Amino acid sequence: MTDAAPVASAIPKPPARSAGSWALDVLVWGGIAALLLYSIEAVDLANLPQLVTNSDRIQTFAADLLRPDFSDWRLFVAKMWETVQIALWGTFLAVFLGVPLGLAAARNIAPIWVVTPVRWVMNLLRSVPDLVMGLLFVVAVGLGPLAGVLAITLNTAGVLAKLFSEAVESIDKGPVEGVRATGALPLHEIMWGVIPQVAPLWTSFALYRFESNSRSATVLGLIGAGGIGQVLFERMNSFDFNGVSAVVIIVIVAVTLIDMLSQAMRKRLL
Structure with missing residues (x-):
């Protein structure tokens, strides 16, 4: 009987991405982020704090909604x-x-x-x-x-x-x-x-x-x-x-x- 030679198991390298693929991802996601930042004024996000400043109105409205009339x-x-x-x-x-x-x-x-x-x-x-x-x-x-x-x-x-x-x-x-x-x-x-x-x-x-x-x-x-x-x-x-x-x-x-x-x-x- 002959001794079986040990089988070397090589660890595969992690998949590599090309520079062009990385650049495309940066371009796409960077463009989306830039569009979101540019649209802040257009969608009036600056008035978001009014949810807190107008809390009295919201509480009155919510109180009526919590008392449904059937x-x-x-x-x-x-x-x-x-x-x-x-x-x-x-x-x-x-x-x-x-x-x-x-x-x-x-x-x-x-x-x-x-x-x-x-x-x-x-x-x-x-x-x-x-x-x-x-x-x-x-x-x-x-x-x-x-x-x-x-x-x-x-x-x-x-x-x-x-x-x-x-x-x-x-x-x-x-x-x-x-x-x-x-x-x-x-x-x-x-x-x-x-x-x-x-x-x-x-x-x-x-x-x-x-x-x-x-x-x-x-x-x-x-x-x-x-x-x-x-x-x-x-x-x-x-x-x-x-x-x-x-x-x-x-x-x-x-x-x-x-x-x-x-x-x-x-x-x-x-």
Whole structure:
């Protein structure tokens, strides 16, 4: 028998970064720090000490908020339920708009002459705030929840279309090529090669936007687009901070329940 030679285990050197990589990091993070310092005056951070100097006002306001008035709880709950329905219909319609837009905006399945204009439309829908769209639809269809539904639909459609297209662009090409090898049409490739891969992500995106829209629908009520926001605006204008506190509590409870329901649906569907 021969003695086995000891195996020398060399300690690997730590990964080294090039000078160019370090310079890029310094440039990026230094630029962010410089931008933050430059923006101090623009965002009025110098008035931050007023949180302490105006403590009497804050204490009075907080004292009213800590004594919620639920005498009109039936009205609050009814309006909150209306807000949830606005968010539900807005998200539902947005998904039907977002699916074809997302497929048409995916560079790996649509030609560039289709992708480019569709992405312009998506950018337009995402860029216009919900409140602006809500004001336009209030003028078009009048005060009420329909204006809120339409505003949420268009804005959410732009957001979901972008998320849907990015999910499509990250799919595995294997299943699509396998469907194509059978002689299937392009529509069949999408149905059997693309949709099964992106359906879980699409479902997650839609549920998340429903949660977000439940809060957005509350804000849309401030411009007369229906829901609990209109009641909140009226209570704030009348300096009924006890009523404001009750409305806020109901909104928090409703959003929490929606979040719990959304998580349960994710576990069930994904």
